[in-house]
Amino acid sequence: MDQYPTIDYRLLVDNMSTAILLVDKDLNIFYLNSSCEALFDVSLTRALGQPVINILHAPNDSFDTHEALLNTLHKGQAYTRREAIINVNFKDIHVDYTVSQLSTGKSYHPLLLIELNSTDRMLKIAKEENSIQQHQVARQLIRGVAHEIKNPLGGIRGATQLLARSLNDPQYSEFTDVIISEVDRLRTLADTMLGSRQLPSYEPVNVHEPLERVRSLIVNQTKKKIKITRDYDLSLPEVKADRDQLIQVILNISVNAIQAMTENKDFFVDHQPELILRTRIQRLVTINGVLNKSAVRIDIQDNGPGVPEEILESVFYPLVTGRAKGTGLGLSIAQNIMHQHNGMIECQSVPGKTVFSLYLPWESNHVAK
Ligand SMILES: Nc1ncnc2c1ncn2[C@@H]1O[C@H](COP(=O)(O)OP(=O)(O)O)[C@@H](O)[C@H]1O
Ligand SMILES: [Mg+2]
Structure with a gap:
């Protein structure tokens, strides 16, 4: 033998x-x-x-x-x-x-x-696989609905313009203007629901670049009312990613954090609102059922009131929102982009500390879904 x-x-x-x-x-x-x-x-x-x-x-x-x-x-x-x-x-x-x-x-x-x-690990893997599947089904449903909404909108808009012209009466133009602006609002919403139609283009990205882009956008927007702290590990390797999509993910999550802090001023009686952008190397992380030796982790942390408990479990699902004017699409789109990058987003939230962590593997085969 x-x-x-x-x-x-x-x-x-x-x-x-x-x-x-x-x-x-x-x-x-x-x-x-x-x-x-x-x-x-x-x-x-x-x-x-x-x-x-x-x-x-x-x-x-x-x-x-x-x-x-x-x-x-x-x-x-x-x-x-x-x-x-x-x-x-x-x-x-x-x-x-x-x-x-x-x-x-x-x-x-x-x-x-x-x-x-x-x-624990088995449970986590099973839970993740389950949620990815559910998420994909929900995304497809949303895209289907968005298509159905969007299709007749062009016709309605055109017909309203014709109507306005043939009526030619300022008394009615007020009404036709309402129809047109509501149609436009719906079209923007449907476009958001459909998500980006562009195929991602992957290139080596230093994650601090998109982070800094988003930071400068936020600094302008919040006019220094929110303290923004950077805690970067500058030795991180580059990841293969679509730069613009990564900016979108970081922006969606950061905007949520800013909204949670600015819309709940009562929560900040004895402390200042703070957003922390952190980068780290994470060893041994299971992403979508695959155990990675290491991955790049980006934390976006705020000290606001936290994700409402009743939506914490389903926060990444489309149309789940805790805000009166929310669409519930921001996190769903972000999670979708991360899945396309073979990465994922995790959320841990208690009042005073909410962390959204993005994980990106270093080397991976990108599957466009
Ligand atoms: N940092 C955060 N702090 C508190 N709540 C949050 C935070 N991030 C997200 N949320 C909650 O998750 C919900 C879903 O977010 P999102 O998918 O971006 O949709 P939208 O912002 O349109 O509501 C938000 O409405 C909010 O209730
Ligand atoms: Mg949002």
């Missing part, structure tokens, strides 16, 4: 995505593989000798972890727990885990083998 290499089992265990823990007869940790080190964010040397119960048993858990572990150790009865919450370094992690007995031969006590899979 010379066609297969000899497998170094230690290497194999360290390359597995399942986290593995070995526990001795006193229920202390004596081995963890690389995945487990990554999951717990601790090194083998720090974890060595620690009682495993400290990790596996959350304080308010009614399950008797200690008893179950002993039972497996002595009787060999394996067990699995799903969606368990374990506590590592004061952080709650959701995992599925299986405990089984590892027999090591007659002269040694049996050990426990614990295999853990993080469900």
Whole structure:
């Protein structure tokens, strides 16, 4: 059998995505593989000798972890727990885990083998895929409706102009003017709903360029009433992107932040409105189900009242708006552009701190959707 290499089992265990823990007869940790080190964010040397119960048993858990572990150790009865919450370094992690007995031969006590899979990451991936699909369906629906609205508008406008001319009476022109201006308003709205028709053109972009463009636009608009702070990591690599579309994304999100701050003056009794533009490198980020080693992250943060709780989950969907005069299209268009760039936008919001984070992978195959 010379066609297969000899497998170094230690290497194999360290390359597995399942986290593995070995526990001795006193229920202390004596081995963890690389995945487990990554999951717990601790090194083998720090974890060595620690009682495993400290990790596996959350304080308010009614399950008797200690008893179950002993039972497996002595009787060999394996067990699995799903969606368990374990506590590592004061952080709650959701995992599925299986405990089984590892027999090591007659002269040694049996050990426990614990295999853990993080469900947080799985949940996040499933949730993202779901939301991308829903988002695409919604976008298509919106485009369809926009087409239907737009089609007759040209006819209505033309007919109204003819009517105005043939009536030739200032008494009626007031009415025909209303029709024409409302038709124009609808046409602008339908164009926004349809989104950009131009195909994106990708080129290497230093993300600070579009950020600075948007910043100068905002500075003029807000007339220094809002403090704008820059926190840039200038060592960021260039990304492949459509410069104009990136400006549109950053602008849509920044304008929302400015609106949230200027339209809620009561919120700022003891502090000044502030917009923070931040750039960072983000390691290990899952975008659209693909795990990227690193990506460029742009945060657009404000200290306003936050996204209303009732729309937080659906804020990227078209037509979802918390403002009386809003269209609910800004974030949907922005998310769509980011998907075309194989990137994504995430939002975290509590009163006083709202962060929209844009993630752009460095190198990717751009699929125009
Ligand atoms: N930074 C922010 N702070 C508070 N609310 C926000 C922020 N960004 C977005 N929102 C909420 O999300 C909604 C949707 O935004 P968007 O898609 O741009 O549509 P629109 O601005 O037309 O309402 C806004 O109406 C607002 O309620
Ligand atoms: Mg908006």
